[in-house]
Amino acid sequence: MQVKVVIGTIAFMLTMIILGYAALREPERLEHFTNAREGRTIETGAKIYIDNCATCHGVEAKAEECYDATGNSITCQGLPLNNYFLVCGDAPARLEQTRFEGTKEQFIERTIAAGRSGTVMPPWSSRYGGPMRDDQVANVAAFVLNFANEEFCAEEPISFDWPELVEDFLTLETEDFVAGPGDPENGAAVYASYACTSCHGNVDEAGSNQIGPWLGDIAEVGATRVEGQTALQYVYHSILYPNDYIAPDCANGPCTGPPSAMVQDLAFRMSSNPQDMIDLLAYLVGN
Ligand code: HEC
Ligand code: HEC
Incomplete structure (x- = not known):
């Protein structure tokens, strides 16, 4: 009888020790598992990215x-x-x-x-x-x-400092950016990728604009908008600061604003590749 009690007690204590040890190890094991799982997620994601996204996002x-x-x-x-x-x-x-x-x-x-x-x-x-x-x-x-x-x-990148005058921009040479010649073909791709098409339509097709003015004749019309501004300066400024001047005629009647119904973040988005602006100007106005 007494032997049984002793054996029982010892068995019970051993069980507790083993369980206790396992319980102590559990957070560590969980952490290992989580890290391994996150690693796999990102690895799988990288593969998906290369197969599906890199053609556009690079x-x-x-x-x-x-x-x-x-x-x-x-x-x-x-x-x-x-x-x-x-x-x-x-x-x-x-x-x-x-x-x-x-x-x-x-x-x-x-x-x-x-x-x-x-x-x-x-x-x-x-x-x-x-x-x-x-x-x-x-x-x-x-x-x-x-x-x-x-x-x-760790460090916020400096966003591009757009010169006020388009001439200064087109001839800019700094440590980070050297203006290249305008490439209208890439400009057409830029026009599509920044979704200008969705509001301004196809420049080869008058009346294809859905929201903003049609831009097929902006190389001429642009020079008549703001006194003292060439078409090139006007288009450059309109893209960077859409609220400064509101064009007269939009797709469905007079344009409204300010604020303009045009996207407001192009100055920021084009900061990552200012050459896109040069090519876009070459496409819309010629430069
Ligand atoms: C056919 C080209 C194309 C493909 C392929 C593509 N994207 Fe995009 N993606 C774009 C464009 C264009 C935009 C910007 C849309 C806009 O102007 O708001 C964008 C925007 C995004 C954004 C938002 C970025 C922001 O700053 O607003 C994310 C995130 C994104 N894409 C992820 C992906 C992922 C992940 C894949 C692959 C599974 C992918 N894209 C495939 C063209 C593409
Ligand atoms: C969400 C719709 C929308 C998108 C996207 C958009 N715009 Fe506009 N845009 C407008 C509207 C609306 C106006 C007229 C109001 C104004 O003058 O701000 C306008 C005006 C303009 C003007 C002046 C036109 C004139 O007749 O005087 C230019 C130039 C222009 N946009 C260029 C662009 C370019 C280039 C892109 C792409 C990088 C673009 N816009 C993207 C809606 C848009």
């Missing part, structure tokens, strides 16, 4: 270098995702600009899931007619958010 998601399926260099149509103003901090500037109310995680995941209507950014989630499951969307979103590491986010 190598390293900087929207600088893009290749088609056969390896030819093409114009990047997307925006940089490896971008301080999109991924760094709790409230990146990009959210405020687009008047998005929510977290950056929601902004990025929703944009990927639903796409951006009026632009070439397609929906990816099957819930919006795209080809991906929600876990694949989550993985590629995690990959984008992972650009926000401590080193990358």
